[in-house]
Amino acid sequence: MRVEGVAVELGGRLVLDDVHLQVARGELVGLIGPNGAGKTTLLRSILGLVPTVAGRVLINGQPTRAGRNNVGYVPQRHEFAWDFPISVEDVVMSGRTGALGLFRRPKQADWAAVGDALDRVRMNDLRQRPVGELSGGQRQRVLVARALALQPSTLLLDEPFTGLDMPTQELLSELFMSLARDDRAVLMTTHDLASALYSCDRLALLNRTVVAAGRPDELTEAQVWMDCFGVGETSPLLRILELAR
Amino acid sequence: MSPIDFFLDLINPDLSFLPKALLIAVMSSIVCGVIGTYVVLRGMAFIGDAVAHAVFPGLAVAFVISGNLVLGGTIAGVLTAVLVALFSQNRRLKEDSIIGVFFVAAFALGIVVISQAPGYAGSLQQFLFGSITGIPDEDLFVVGGTGLVILLVAFLLHKELVAITLDREMARSMGVKVFWLDIVLYVLVTLAVVISVQTIGNILVLALLITPAAAARLLTDRLGVMMLLAPVIGAASALVGLYVSWSWDLPTGGTIVLVLTAAFLLAWVFAPRHGVLARRRPRSAARAASPAANAPAFAGQ
Numbered sequence: 001m002r003v004e005g006v007a008v009e010l011g012g013r014l015v016l017d018d019v020h021l022q023v024a025r026g027e028l029v030g031l032i033g034p035n036g037a038g039k040t041t042l043l044r045s046i047l048g049l050v051p052t053v054a055g056r057v058l059i060n061g062q063p064t065r066a067g068r069n070n071v072g073y074v075p076q077r078h079e080f081a082w083d084f085p086i087s088v089e090d091v092v093m094s095g096r097t098g099a100l101g102l103f104r105r106p107k108q109a110d111w112a113a114v115g116d117a118l119d120r121v122r123m124n125d126l127r128q129r130p131v132g133e134l135s136g137g138q139r140q141r142v143l144v145a146r147a148l149a150l151q152p153s154t155l156l157l158d159e160p161f162t163g164l165d166m167p168t169q170e171l172l173s174e175l176f177m178s179l180a181r182d183d184r185a186v187l188m189t190t191h192d193l194a195s196a197l198y199s200c201d202r203l204a205l206l207n208r209t210v211v212a213a214g215r216p217d218e219l220t221e222a223q224v225w226m227d228c229f230g231v232g233e234t235s236p237l238l239r240i241l242e243l244a245r
Numbered sequence: 246m247s248p249i250d251f252f253l254d255l256i257n258p259d260l261s262f263l264p265k266a267l268l269i270a271v272m273s274s275i276v277c278g279v280i281g282t283y284v285v286l287r288g289m290a291f292i293g294d295a296v297a298h299a300v301f302p303g304l305a306v307a308f309v310i311s312g313n314l315v316l317g318g319t320i321a322g323v324l325t326a327v328l329v330a331l332f333s334q335n336r337r338l339k340e341d342s343i344i345g346v347f348f349v350a351a352f353a354l355g356i357v358v359i360s361q362a363p364g365y366a367g368s369l370q371q372f373l374f375g376s377i378t379g380i381p382d383e384d385l386f387v388v389g390g391t392g393l394v395i396l397l398v399a400f401l402l403h404k405e406l407v408a409i410t411l412d413r414e415m416a417r418s419m420g421v422k423v424f425w426l427d428i429v430l431y432v433l434v435t436l437a438v439v440i441s442v443q444t445i446g447n448i449l450v451l452a453l454l455i456t457p458a459a460a461a462r463l464l465t466d467r468l469g470v471m472m473l474l475a476p477v478i479g480a481a482s483a484l485v486g487l488y489v490s491w492s493w494d495l496p497t498g499g500t501i502v503l504v505l506t507a508a509f510l511l512a513w514v515f516a517p518r519h520g521v522l523a524r525r526r527p528r529s530a531a532r533a534a535s536p537a538a539n540a541p542a543f544a545g546q
């Protein structure tokens with residue numbers, strides 16, 4: 001997955017400017033930045049959901065197009081209607097809606113893909129459970145399975161850890177690492193620096209543009225983090241970074 | 246009046262409007278039950294209300310020029326639905342404000358139009374509160390045919406309609422045409438309202454759309470079951486409502502709505518898992534009823 005000089009304008013303001021980013025298969029990359037930095041917007045432009053005013057996004061060498069690019073998306077958990085009367089496996093199948101196309105019903109192969117996705121996130125035991133009765137961590141796993149049902153080569157995760165406790169976060173980041181190791185390009189936004197430093201192969205610091213990118217042990221310079229987050233040198237943020245090393 | 250007398254009246258050739266009214270009420274309840282399920286799950290009851298009001302000028306025009314009421318209502322309702330869908334793409338105004346603007350305007354237009362017809366007070370009342378007499382034979386076919394088309398379209402697009410309700414952002418990312426599906430759903434709601442307006446009236450038709458689906462939602466956590474229960478509750482209430490209103494000479498639309506409301510309240514109290522009574526059950530009984538709910542492997546997650 002390659003982002004080449006992408007710029008995005010929303011409501012007359014330049015939200016993203018000259019963004020370059022590459023995520024190779026087998027790699028888990030963390031996208032980090034303050035609120036309003038444009039993380040979600042970048043994910044949406046990778047999906048082909050927002051028009052770019054400059055640059056382009058290539059997925060497996062092809063320009064991106066919504067619904068045609070084999071990208072799995074895990075939006076923020078609150079976008080989903082959790083009170084909908086639907087079972088876990090049907091939610092995961094809904095991830096294949098676009099791939100199935102109009103007027104087509106799921107076939108054997110589609111259910112097999114759903115089964116694999118549920119196995120992958122270890123939710124097969126709960127496949128019949130109404131989604132409204134799941135815990136936060138289980139819900140996040142269902143959304144990941146829904147993205148995996150498409151058998152994507154690229155996976156985009158928007159703040160998958162928000163509102164989850166540490167053990168659940170660890171379980172999920174292990175899952176994301178193993179998904180990357182199985183030859184997928186995985187890009188995840190997060191506000192959890194500690195777990196991003198620990199689990200991601202590379203980090204990209206975003207604030208309208210990519211301020212810095214590299215392996216966690218390469219991003220040691222405090223100035224880069226201060227620039228990206230717009231904080232001073234007394235900020236607790238820098239303490240956390242040091243503790244995490 | 247006993248149910249047997251009601252049955253005899255139904256087959257009495259002098260009262261031929263009665264079975265016609267029953268058939269139309271039952272058919273429209275079935276269609277409204279299915280479409281209402283989407284409306285309730287999307288939390289867009291307001292759209293039903295808007296469309297119900299918006300069909301009014303269409304009915305009024307058709308009435309004044311002695312055209313077909315169903316057709317007139319459909320045109321006006323679909324027009325409003327499309328306008329609402331178009332204008333609500335503008336994120337600056339929320340859907341409900343847009344609807345507030347358009348449906349009151351449409352309703353006002355209807356009142357102005359119908360005031361042009363001679364003796365309009367009577368026809369106004371008929372539109373607003375419904376009537377079981379004076380339904381032309383051809384309407385049986387119009388309502389039946391339209392109903393079948395509505396159900397067929399919903400069946401064919403079910404997967405997509407569910408996807409855009411579950412998660413619009415995800416649906417977009419999958420290349421699902423969210424805007425067009427919104428319009429289709431609005432049009433389906435409009436058609437369901439239009440075919441039901443005649444027996445139950447403009448103001449009360451919302452109940453036919455929302456109440457059975459809301460009651461069904463209380464009774465189940467399965468979408469498929471909900472989509473079967475809602476039309477069954479609606480049709481049964483239409484039958485009981487018509488019987489009660491015929492026996493005691495009560496207004497039909499109002500009686501059907503009251504029966505529906507009673508059904509909803511029953512569901513609210515007696516629903517197996519989430520009803521008032523079920524929640525009062527001692528905890529041990531609840532636990533015994535669903536052992537899987539406490540599977541230890543997933544506790545704490």
Ligand SMILES: Nc1ncnc2c1ncn2[C@@H]1O[C@H](COP(=O)(O)OP(=O)(O)OP(=O)(O)O)[C@@H](O)[C@H]1O
Pocket residue numbers: 010011015033034035036037038039040041042
């Ligand atoms: N539809 C929109 N119209 C105009 N501006 C928008 C729109 N959506 C987002 N923005 C602006 O774009 C900027 C980036 O938003 P984005 O949601 O991508 O940030 P983010 O990095 O995901 O933030 P957060 O950490 O809070 O999720 C923000 O300043 C936001 O106000």
Ligand SMILES: [Mg+2]
Pocket residue numbers: 039040041158
């Ligand atoms: Mg965001």
